[in-house]
Amino acid sequence: MDIERATDEELLAQARTTPRAFGEFYRRHVHAVQSFFRRRVRDVETAFDLTAETFAAALRSVPRYEPGPGPARAWLFGIARHVLSEALRRGQVQDRARQALAMQPLTLDARDVETLELLEDTPAVEAAEALPDEQRAAVLARHVAGESYAEIAERLACSESVVRKRVSRGLRTLRARLGESR
Amino acid sequence: MPYQTPFERLGEALEAAAERQIAPTPAKARRRGWTLGLFGVVAAFGVGAGAWAATSLLSPGEPVPYAFGPPVAGVAEGAPLPGTVKLLTTTVPDPAGGPPWGMRYWETDRKFACVQVGRVYKGKLGQITRGRVFHELRVGVTDNALAGCYLQDGGGHALAAVQRDAMAGGAPTPCPVAIGSIEIDGRSVRCRAHRTIDFGLLGPNASRYTYRVNRRDRTAGALGDVGGYLVVQKHIKPVMTVVGFRHKDPRLDTRVPSGPAGIALTPVSPVMRQVQYAAGTCRVRPTSAPTGACARQAGYVPIPQPTVGDVRAPLRLRLLEDGRTFRVRFRARQAVIDGRSAYTIEIRRKGGRNSVGREYEHNLPAGGLVKTTIRARDGWHGTYVVTARFRTVRARPGPLATPAWPGLLVGREEITFR
Structure with a gap:
């Protein structure tokens, strides 16, 4: 199965046996989930903490997931709402799902916080997540991280002209997608 | 090692967890101390950037x-x-x-x-x-x-x-x-x-x-x-x-x-x-x-102060049919040629201390007609005193440079609201 072209429901079904399928599902929706929490809690770190717990809880539920009448995204946001209400009720973010999965805590330093702030509320970044990997890496490196074409080329081990082409194609796709969503 | 965003690190951690979940002997959960509480941590860094992508x-x-x-x-x-x-x-x-x-x-x-x-x-x-x-x-x-x-x-x-x-x-x-x-x-x-x-x-x-x-x-x-x-x-x-x-x-x-x-x-x-x-x-x-x-x-250059003659003129007030809106008219004996001077209409409850003002910020020649319509605010009932003044900015005003109070009296009339 071509994971990049699979529907969300197909990804979740595939995730029972293929870890990369859940990774793709995560990449498609992580910014939307982070934005959902960002509008509801006061700081970007707490929003990220809630996002991490939401995806961990979703991963734990993957073996029980059955496609229903609603989209898989609605299922994910149902989990997000539950994680948020639990956190508000108890006064702190729960980590049960991450503990059950034996995930290491992610600590955020100043640069991480800055990056999270930089990426929040940017529909273009969200749309960029759906680009093919090569284009996505090039567009985000050039226009979010502000790296030069030479730096990106060195990091991605390809020529500058290849990077320029990837950025150009990625931006063209983004323009088209953002234009559709307006 | 190139920098990975928190989203990228979390994505990798989730994929690793997915692998463990699929494996026949899943890793045993172990209590760890999470550093971020919902209400416990206040970032010591600058507040949000809200930037854009491309x-x-x-x-x-x-x-x-x-x-x-x-x-x-x-x-x-x-x-x-x-x-x-x-x-x-x-x-x-x-x-x-x-x-x-x-x-x-x-x-x-x-x-x-x-x-x-x-x-x-x-x-x-x-x-x-x-x-x-x-x-x-x-x-x-x-x-x-x-x-x-x-x-x-x-x-x-x-x-x-x-x-x-x-x-x-x-x-x-x-x-x-x-x-x-x-x-x-x-x-x-x-x-x-x-x-x-x-x-x-x-x-x-x-x-x-x-x-x-x-x-x-x-x-x-x-x-x-x-x-x-x-x-x-x-x-x-x-x-x-x-x-x-x-x-x-x-x-x-x-x-x-x-x-x-x-x-x-x-x-x-x-x-x-x-x-x-x-x-x-x-x-x-x-x-x-x-x-x-x-x-x-x-090196602020003081604003030249105009020589202002007599500005007094009869003030005409006319209450419109709704009993709440009124017109003010008077002849401007002193011209207004820029923002350094203005006529002001001030309204004060008779015997009261507080007043509200309406600037008439229009250029007009000497002898020109000042006319404006004002609506009484909710709660204005009884007799009010309407005063027109001519005000100019001081030679060294502050940054907002509004004309100085009280200025010169043009005229004063009373009006009664129902």
């Missing part, structure tokens, strides 16, 4: 609206004079990248000098909303924007030093201070700011200025022959001091927090360190004086 992705939106219609010659701040409109800079970088910041300057027919600050995209000044929509700032928009018009001094130059909180896209914050929340259209909106913007006009005598950003002092040349300056940085907390008296009895404790003036004639903000004027260097020190810290060196 500058080439911006799409055009509606221009930033004029709050009261396009500028009109001879009215309020007046219309821009042809040939005076110029972009003083278009290259001030934003701390989070994206389109640079710029500053526009123009002069008006009513002796104001105006500036606008915003993000620059495709050579235009504007504001960015939702990270991807660009709204042009047209010449003359001074509300809903980082902008202002300042009365020119006797030499035809304006001085102003402004510090404002702003959103990352270039719009001013909806709140006067970036603390707490306010209600807009019945909705509670959190008061937050992404940027602190220092901008203004240092005047023609300024050549260079030094400012502090991220604990480093930098020096830049004053912009254009009007001495413009623009400093953009991530939002910084205002330096607050306490004014008033401390007393053990809370009823007598008058202490209140006070920040530096948001606007002064010359710099006062702690971001501005010093200014090089022709008359010498001014080291900027915090002061609450409306003339700022550099009034001595800036």
